[in-house]
Amino acid sequence: xxxxxxxxxxxxxxxxxxGAVPRAVLAxxxxxxxxxxxxxxxxxxxxxxxxxxxxxxLSCFGGMIFCFARRARRHNADLTS
Numbered sequence: 001x002x003x004x005x006x007x008x009x010x011x012x013x014x015x016x017x018x019g020a021v022p023r024a025v026l027a028x029x030x031x032x033x034x035x036x037x038x039x040x041x042x043x044x045x046x047x048x049x050x051x052x053x054x055x056x057x058l059s060c061f062g063g064m065i066f067c068f069a070r071r072a073r074r075h076n077a078d079l080t081s
Contacts, residue, residue, distance in 0.1 A: 034040060
């Protein structure tokens, strides 16, 4: 019961604190659409970097599966001949 009260009290304090400092809760340059801002360019670079890393890792897994399948086929052919 007390836990629920403290949770509500914490949420209320955060909402009131955010309302007391309105400049801190304003959206950044990315949200406003300032495409020439350094923050926007940095965020785009970060997104493309994460996409690149994900693509490389997925390609490596695909290559590993292809290599294992080819090795299994060769091994199976050696056993049957």
